[in-house]
Amino acid sequence: MVNPIGDDSTFVQQVEKARIASARANATEPRAIAAYYDAVNRLIIIHLKSGAIFSFPPDIAQGLANAVAKDLAEIEITPNGEGLHWSKLDADFSVSELMMGMFGSKRWMAELHRQWATEQVS
Template sequence: MENQQLSEESLKEEIAKARVAAVIADVAEPRAKSAYYDANCDRIVIELRNGASFLFPPQLVQGLGEASANDLAEVEVTPSGEGLHWETLDVDLSIPYLMVGIFGTKVWMAKQRLVEQKAS
C-alpha cells in the first residue's frame, strides 16, 4: 500500500467530513443507552437512546451461545452506543447489524442456516 501524505489542510477537511458522518450516523442508526443480560428470560436486552428496546437470545450470536450467565452479564455498551462488548468473551457486536439479523460472520451464519435446514 502506498504511503500517502496529507497536507494539514487536507487532514482538517477529512476530519471535518468524518465528524459530519459521525453525527449523521448517530441520528440515523440505532444507538444503545444501556444493555444487560436478563437471566429470567435468557435474553440480552438493549435499551436504545430513542426509547425503544431490542432483545435477543444469546444462543443466536456467535461467541455467546456457550457463555455462562456471569459472562453474559458483563456486557458493555461502546462509548458511541453503536456496539456491545464482552471483554471476558472477546466478543464485539454491532447494534445495527444485530437489528437486521446479522449475528456473526458470514461463514458462521451460513453454518447456522445449514444446521437449521437439517433440523427441519
C-alpha cells in the first residue's frame, strides 16, 4: 500500500511546518480571549490576546441585527480565538474580518454602505 503523505520524515516535516505556521498566526493575527454583549451600550465587545479591545454594534452585523439581548449575550469563542459564534442566531464571524469592517456578505455590506451614504446625505 502506498502512503499518501510520504515517509515518516516527510510527515514529521509537515507537522513541524504546520506548528510553525500556527505559532506565527497566533502571534500576528487577532485572537479573541473574551467576548461579551454590553446591553447598556448595545455593543459586542471583544478583548484580544494583544491587549486591544474591539467593539461594534450588533445591528450592523448580518445575523445579529435585531436580535434580542439574551441571544446576543451567548457568544462562543473558537478554541484558537480566531472566530466568534452565536448558536441560537446561527451566526459566525472571523475576528480579523470584523476588525477589517466586514460584517456580512458582499450583498449585506453593499446594503449597509448604501444606508450609511443615505444617512450622511440627510
